[in-house]
Amino acid sequence: MFRVSDNKSSKHVPQIGKMLLNCLGFCGSMNITHTSSSQRKYPTVIEELCHQFSLADLRKSTNNFDQNRVIGRGLFSEVYKGSVQHKGASDYTVAVKRFNERGLEAFKKEIELLCQLFHPNCVSIIGFCNHIKEKIIVYEYMSNGSLADYLQGGDAEALSWKKRLEICIGVARGLHYLHTGAKRSVFHCILSPSTILLDDHLKPKLAGFGVNVQGSRFMTKKKQIKLDLITGTFGYMATEYAINGTVTDKCDVFSFGMVLLEVVCGRQYLIHPRETEFLEKPVEEKIDANIKGEIAPECWQVFIDIAHRCVKHEPDERPIIGEVEVELEHALLLQEQADITNTNGEYSLLSKTVIDLKLVREYFEQALFHQEDIT
Numbered sequence: 001m002f003r004v005s006d007n008k009s010s011k012h013v014p015q016i017g018k019m020l021l022n023c024l025g026f027c028g029s030m031n032i033t034h035t036s037s038s039q040r041k042y043p044t045v046i047e048e049l050c051h052q053f054s055l056a057d058l059r060k061s062t063n064n065f066d067q068n069r070v071i072g073r074g075l076f077s078e079v080y081k082g083s084v085q086h087k088g089a090s091d092y093t094v095a096v097k098r099f100n101e102r103g104l105e106a107f108k109k110e111i112e113l114l115c116q117l118f119h120p121n122c123v124s125i126i127g128f129c130n131h132i133k134e135k136i137i138v139y140e141y142m143s144n145g146s147l148a149d150y151l152q153g154g155d156a157e158a159l160s161w162k163k164r165l166e167i168c169i170g171v172a173r174g175l176h177y178l179h180t181g182a183k184r185s186v187f188h189c190i191l192s193p194s195t196i197l198l199d200d201h202l203k204p205k206l207a208g209f210g211v212n213v214q215g216s217r218f219m220t221k222k223k224q225i226k227l228d229l230i231t232g233t234f235g236y237m238a239t240e241y242a243i244n245g246t247v248t249d250k251c252d253v254f255s256f257g258m259v260l261l262e263v264v265c266g267r268q269y270l271i272h273p274r275e276t277e278f279l280e281k282p283v284e285e286k287i288d289a290n291i292k293g294e295i296a297p298e299c300w301q302v303f304i305d306i307a308h309r310c311v312k313h314e315p316d317e318r319p320i321i322g323e324v325e326v327e328l329e330h331a332l333l334l335q336e337q338a339d340i341t342n343t344n345g346e347y348s349l350l351s352k353t354v355i356d357l358k359l360v361r362e363y364f365e366q367a368l369f370h371q372e373d374i375t
């Protein structure tokens with residue numbers, strides 16, 4: 001059966017729930033089983049990894065986990081705004097993620113990973129609390145919330161096309177680092193606009209690492225890892241991951257492709273598989289009204305071509321993230337060049353790109369059918 005989480009929402013914005021898949025051969029427990037022998041050679045004594053806060057400190061910092069301070073929710077956690085002593089300041093603003101009883105594994109995985117990641121497009125950990133009754137991680141505070149808050153919460157007009165492209169490039173850089181830049185290949189697995197956070201300058205940082213999967217460095221697509229539990233949000237999960245728990249770098253590439261489409265349309269691209277009218281219309285007719293006219297045709301061609309390739313059903317047909325990053329940088333360059341010579345104001349796009357998500361929709365529909373059968 002499916003278990004649908006509480007809405008993974010910020011305080012203000014209802015967002016799409018995450019699902020634990022537990023039918024159609026999707027299994028269900030929180031323990032992820034790794035089949036790769038190259039797994040988990042890094043330290044597992046989390047107390048040695050970074051600063052530890054006392055529970056009393058974090059209670060104080062969040063006014064005893066005051067519900068008015070909740071800034072977001074995940075499947076395994078609630079996130080609060082708080083302030084702690086850090087970098088010489090007594091009221092350094094932070095995000096305090098309090099894990100629920102199902103989140104123990106996510107808590108450990110996230111600390112182990114975040115203590116090893118150093119990249120401007122990955123959120124930084126400040127410390128944690130490993131109390132017998134409470135598992136909490138403290139992160140740098142991202143004042144502009146998540147990309148989902150922006151796109152779905154009515155702030156979309158604040159994001160120009162160029163700003164959106166810059167955000168996409170930042171996300172691609174963060175993913176590229178995860179896939180090839182760290183000691184091991186790290187696959188995020190639950191990339192969506194809710195796990196992309198925006199700092200004061202709208203610079204994106206990847207967050208939500210509680211489900212990550214690691215493999216040997218530069219892991220090739222043939223070395224796949226099977227998971228006993230699949231956690232993710234439909235509409236972003238690649239089908240090979242949703243159905244078989246097969247994880248490769250190409251799963252993140254698929255999710256990123258769905259994010260690219262969302263960034264351009266201003267709404268989740270695949271919400272329901274039977275939303276035929278929307279899904280079968282060319283993307284050019286669905287561009288967010290806030291950025292319509294801002295996109296130069298030459299930039300668009302590069303952007304939509306790479307987005308389309310990212311969401312191919314066959315993992316081998318999807319590009320690696322390094323190529324996606326380069327293409328997005330190219331698209332931005334083309335946009336900037338076009339803006340210099342453009343004297344006519346608005347651009348118009350004559351192309352018509354229909355994204356074929358037929359197979360993804362079929363799997364999604366089957367899963368929904370089972371869910372409806374049970375509920």
Ligand SMILES: Nc1ncnc2c1ncn2[C@@H]1O[C@H](COP(=O)(O)OP(=O)(O)OP(=O)(O)O)[C@@H](O)[C@H]1O
Nearest residue numbers: 072073074075076077079095139142146194208210
């Ligand atoms: N550092 C932060 N600064 C500001 N807001 C944050 C921060 N971390 C998380 N949030 C908010 O909380 C929401 C959920 O956080 P996150 O993406 O880390 O959870 P998740 O990984 O989905 O949760 P879980 O591990 O419980 O599944 C985000 O979408 C965002 O709104």
